[in-house]
Amino acid sequence: MLVTRLDVQAAERRTRGFVRRTPTFHAAETLSFKLEFLQYTGTFKARGAFNRQLAARERGELDAAIGIVVASGGNAGIANAYAARELGVPATVYLPETAPAVKVALLHSLGATVVQTGSEYVEAFEAATAFATERGALFCHAYDQPEIAAGAGVLAEEMLADDPAIETIVVAVGGGGLLAGVLAAVDARAHVVAVEPERAPTLHAALAAGAPVDVEVGGIAADSLGARRVGQIGFAMAHAASSGLSSVLVSDSDIVAARTALWRDYRIPSEYGAAAAAAALASGAYRPRSGERIAVIVCGANTDPGTLAGG
Secondary structure, three states: OOOHHHHHHHHHHEEEEEEOOOEEEEEEEOEEEEEEHHOHEOHHHHHHHHHHHHHHHHHOOOOOOOOOOEEOOOOOHHHHHHHHHHHOOOOOEEEEOOOOOOHHHHHOOOOOOEEHHHHHHHHHHHHHHHHHHHHHHHHOOOOOOEEEEEEEEHHHHHHHHHOOOOOEEEOOOOOHHHHHHHHHHOOOOOEEEEEEOOOOOHHHHHHHOOOOOOOOOOOOOHHHHHOOOHHHHHHHHHHOHEEEEEEEEEEEHHHHHHHHHHHHOOOOOOOOOHHHHHHHHHHOOOOOOOOOOHHHHHHOOOHHHOOOOOO
16 A cells, blocks of 8 residues: 555645644755654654544544543553644543553643553554454554555645755654655655664564565664554555665664764754754765765654663
8 A cells, every 4th residue: 555745745735734844954965854752742653643644534524522532652652642732622541561661651741641651662553453343443554554654744835845955755654654645745856865773673574575574673763663563554665666775774873872962962852763864874874976965854752851862
């Protein structure tokens, strides 16, 4: 299943006024950062959440009394709970028991019903899908729905409008929703570098196998990049764009160092998953050619600010 640039443009029109147009910060002549941590709820996920819920409401699929349900490592739950609150419908969020306390607290503050179950995202996912079937709630996938991916892709449209000379966009990958949206929006106008932790290589493994496969996940960024299997949409988009896509891996130590450097050098806050994108450049996992204009997506900062200076 593919997402197109037309889908992304429709998402931009639908979500206008509900999400922020975040800035692109030019750190150097050939390096920019998309500051998506300034988005509502602190991550890019608000874009897909609003697009999914607004589109469902347009089709009459969003029951105002029952609302939405989502399974998440934290950020997708926060985004969908925020969107539901703004649209006046209830939100039920299933999380692993390992979800960071800062994200659980934020969910409660948004008025969501929070259910923690199991140690991995997949267990929360199974419980959420059962809830959707039993109660009739609108299921909002954390990453593997066309409207979720298209909403996320709007940020790439913004980046290329801000700077049409961008040649390469670097993006962290978990389940693949953001990657799918970026690839759709870019529509071959730029090269895309997909970055994953070595301990959660879902896309990397899928591309090697020729299809999505389960992988063992762990590591410092598992709360946001810890999907056990890349989504069908993310894989399909990556496979279709193989000539315009690089897939690279970074270590936990690379991620920690990049996160510290983002704060030290630019005062850019980042959670570990978001710092994976910057780590691809700092570690040399992706080596740009001389003069290549690079844009790195800093996709979220729902993290303990007290840890920024020391990793």
